[in-house]
Amino acid sequence: MSLQTTFGELRSQLAQRIIGQETLVERLLIALLADGHLLVEGAPGLAKTTAIKALADHLEGDFHRIQFTPDLLPSDVTGSEIYRPETGQFDFQKGPIFHNLVLADEINRAPAKVQSALLEAMGERQISVGMRTFPLDQLFLVMATQNPIEQEGTYPLPEAQLDRFLMHVLIDYPSAEAERAILHLARNDYRQGQPPAAVKVTASQVFEARNAVSEVFMAEAVEEYLLALVLASRDPGRLDPELGRWTAFGASPRGTIALDRCARSLAWLDGRDYVTPDDVRNVAFDVLRHRLLLTFEAEAEGMTPDTVIQRLLERVPVTA
Structure with missing residues (x-):
């Protein structure tokens, strides 16, 4: 069985468990293939936790959930040094970040120090405690969640930190229709329990798939279109005066890299060995919405980053 077929079956299996959230399932797999991290925003009860737990069931790796709260400390995430009286030495006790899949639940409920500790681990793939540095596992994915309903007493992530996702x-x-299917699935699980994962993917298969994704062909015209989108976000006034009035800052080079990796991963998941402009457009909203900073004027007019991205997609021509 080919790797593409294996991941296609994994996608189908996850879609059967996470009913009605096909986009979330697809984005989780793209993050896994692109070696990145995911920030998911949605109301409570929309299967955010269930999605990453289901992925963990199908992966050869361990999973841990961290509930972010205002009294959480950085050491609660990274771990800390503990004094051992019997030896007279300090031993490092690893924290929950030392797992393959980590769910950072309601990340905006923890203060900036805790958020920074997590984001450093995401960016550097290591933890520094005192004078020592501890590397994280090569297979490491963080899915952070935010609840858009309750914002009182929360600590919104700064734009520079959002860029890490x-x-x-x-x-x-x-x-x-999906809600009815969810109801039937929940009844069945309550009666018979959750069935074991039919598809298991090893860490070596994930790394092999990442290599295959990196070799997916991207024509020069598609690459030019991808670059044009990102560059237009930095100087949108050239395309459209209103866009220039709405946009304070555009996407960083990290956004360019993310758009490239996500478009390649989507093409590979769809069973192709080449990227189309539609792949770039498909992932553009999720890759760019947290990397665009709107002006106060735009926010006052009720504009959102998605409004700007939609206008960019309409204005930037696909290179022939």
Whole structure:
């Protein structure tokens, strides 16, 4: 069985467990293939936790959930040194960040020090405690969640820290048909328990798949289109005076890299060995929405980053 077929089956299996959230399932797999991290925003009860737990069931790796609260300390995430009286020495006790899949639940409820500790681990793939540095596992994915309903007493992530996330995914309520299917699945699980994962993917298969994704062909015209989108976000006034009035800062070079990796991963997941402009457009919202900073004027007019991205997609021509 080919790797593409294996990941295609994994995608189908996850979609059967996470009903009505096909985009979340797809973005989780893209993050896994692109070696990045995911920020997911949605109301409570939309299967955010269930999604990453289901992925963990299908992966050869361990999973840990961290509930972020205002009284959380950085050492609660990274671990700390503990004094051992019997030896007279300090031993490092690893924290929950030393797992393959980590769910940072309601990341905006913890203060900046805790957020920084997590984001350093995401960016550097290591933890520094005192004079020592501890590397994290090569297979390491963080899915952080935010609740858009309750914002009182929260600590919103600064734009520079948001840039650490490969994608910022917004999810909504499922359709009526999907809701019925969720109800039937929940009844069945309550009666018979959750069935074991039919598809298991090893860490070596994930790394092999990442190599395959990096070799997916991107024509020069598609690359030019990708670059044009990012560059237009930095100087949008050339395309459209209103865009220039709405946008304070555009996407960073990290956004360019993320757009490239996500478009390649999506193409590979869809069973192709080449990237199309539609792949770039498909992932553009999730890759760019947290990397654009709007002006006060735009916010006062009720504009959102998605409004700007939609206008960019309409204005930037696909290179022939």
